[in-house]
Amino acid sequence: MxxxxxxxxxxxxxxxxxxxxxxxxxxxxxxxxxxxxxxxxxxxxxxxxxxxxxLVNPHTHLEFCQLSQPFPSGSNFPQWISSVVNYRRQRDSGKELEQIREDLRCSIEAGLAESRDFGVATLCDIATMPWSLECLPDFDRSMRSMDSPDASAWDRSRVLQHRFPTVVAALEQIGLDENRGAQSDAWRREIEQQYQTGQASTSDRRLLEIALSPHAPYSTAWSFFTAVVQIAKSSDRLLVTHLAESQDELQWLRDGTGAFRDVFERLGIRASEIQRPTVTEVIEQLAGAPRSLLVHGNYLTDQEIQIVAKHRDRMRVAYCPRTHSHFGHEEYPLEKLRRAGIDVVLGTDSRASNPDLNLWQEARHALSLHKSLSPWDALETITLGASQSLGLHHRYxxxxxxxxxxxxxxxxxxxxxxxxxxxxxxxxxxxxxxxxxxxxxxxxxxxxx
Ligand SMILES: [Zn+2]
The missing domain is CATH 2.30.40.10 (Urease, subunit C, domain 1)
Known part of the structure; x- marks a missing residue:
């Protein structure tokens, strides 16, 4: 060596x-x-x-890396989600599973290359069905020629650098009805089996860990959500969930009304039959996992922040500043979260709500919005703090x-x-x-x- x-x-x-x-x-x-x-x-x-x-990007969705620009924020949050769902539908329609996976692979490859060019060493990607291990590309083959015994020390180091970013894949668990939940669950099992039987083990393996991501309390049936938490617990894995992202979500969880209800009715889902947890109940579930990442938390109340703070040794919050601005949300409660001792880390979220995956730019944006954030604080949120949120602080x-x-x-x-x-x-x-x-x-x- x-x-x-x-x-x-x-x-x-x-x-x-x-x-x-x-x-x-x-x-x-x-x-x-x-x-x-x-x-x-x-x-x-x-x-x-x-x-x-x-850098360490704790939250992104690489499947949207073929988008040239983000979807408009819409007049309410479910409208933006509809754009995402329609995009997926058009992308996948009439295609065989293999072709869908190949398209996913291309998008992920583009996202990894983009992340690498922005200096990202590792990231947590929310992997959605039918993602599989083959969707993670090997490191750039063009670099292989340099990885020979007579290559210079410098070239060989470059080859090693080219293997990044590495990936924590958080399998999205989603579905309000039993059928969709069962599909999600079966897919998770298939991927885990593929992972355990070593089908991913090449010498230059990118995948660091399979984490779990019950998507959000409005999209994952509560019984399914809690079952996923149990799996994370028993298998000692990271749990990632979107929570308190929009006022529409809060209204739905609180009253069962608003834009989310309208969408459910349109989709033929009986809104009155859906069990709605409170934000506090979701936080307490997350706290059951060995490590959890609460994504967004834009509208956490003071009381909810205190509950997160109680579990801060195992729970962190991912804030996506430019996505937050894209939606025109109210001011992010960064000061409150930090004052409560909670580690807030910065992510890019996806290109469905952000023009690119430039994580450094997220920190700059946060610095421009939050005067209490020092440059050292900002650097921490995209380096060691972020790697801590993924349990990778011994490596990145x-x-x-x-x-x-x-x-x-x-x-x-x-x-x-x-x-x-x-x-x-x-x-x-x-x-x-x-x-x-x-x-x-x-x-x-x-x-x-
Ligand atoms: Zn997200």
Whole structure:
């Protein structure tokens, strides 16, 4: 195995730990050392660049990555959901299962490539039926030629970087009626069996974990929802749920009326027969899982926030700032959540509500909206905080020995700044992070091949 030593004007290793300048040493795809000592000659000197850890996107839906623009938010939330459902229907109509899966694979491949170009090291994707393990592409085959014994150490490191982002696939469990619920359940079993029997185990496996995602309390029958929580519990897995996303959802859960009811009636679902949990009941269910991610929580009340806070060691909240703005929701309760000690992490959500998967841009957007959020806080929500929400904080979100060597670079300031000001500068002056391996950058820097 080869070792690569990279030097840069600054290395942001983790919160409050910046090496200016510094060196990071990679061996076999892992970080072995990060240091401010410069006595060893680097293999690559990036000069006036800052190295940061690869980002962690805790919430997205890669199946929508073929969309050129998000769907309009509509006059109510169910209207937007209808656009999503219609899109899926048109995409899949008249196609055999294999073709649908191939289309999904293309979309996921596009989403992974896009994420990688925005510096994402790992992400949690909500996988929807009929997603299967074959929908996750292998790492770029064109890179294989570089993975030969006579390739340079640098090329081999690039190959390793190209395997990212890795994926946590959260299987969406959805269905208000028994029939649809049973389909969801059968599909989950099929995927889990495929996973356990090792059909996914190639040396360059992307898939880190199969998580579970009962979609939302308005789309997953309550008895089914609680059954999925039990599975997460007994199999020690992450649980991901959309909750308190829109006023329409709250009205439905509270009174059984509003735009959701209208949609159900139109679909021929007897709204009066649907069991509606309270938001508190959903939170308490989530708390039963070893780890859970409450997605959105846009309209959590003070009381509900206190209940989430009681379980904050195992429950985190994913906020998707640009999606939030897309829908024109009321101000996000970020300060309240954070004051209650809850870790809020940032996700991109999908391209059905966001123009792209630029996670860095989510942090910049959050910084522009929330004055109480410091640049360090913002960085934490897309790095180590986010990896913690997925249970991956031993591997992603920081530059430290033992972590996967997925690194990003950004333009450094002209003069040396104290670390807090450096992070502020990075957010103000960089619209995106660039993955370290990106060829253009390396050629610019004259890195040897
Ligand atoms: Zn979502």
């Amino acid at each position: 080869h070792t690569v030593r990279i030097q840069a004007a600054a290395i942001v290793a983790r919160r409050d730990q910046v090496f200016q300048p510094g060196q990071v040493v990679i061996h076999g795809g892992q970080i072995v050392e990060v240091t401010s000592r410069l006595d060893q000659r680097p293999d690559v000197d990036l000069g006036e660049q800052v190295i940061l850890p690869g 979100g920081a530059i430290a020995p033992g972590f996967d060597a997925v690194l990003c670079v950004a333009t450094a300031p002209k003069k040396k700044l104290i670390s807090t000001e450096l992070i502020e500068f990075l957010f103000e002056n960089n619209h995106r992070l660039i993955p370290l391996w990106q060829e253009r950058l390396l050629h610019d820097k004259g890195a040897s091949r």
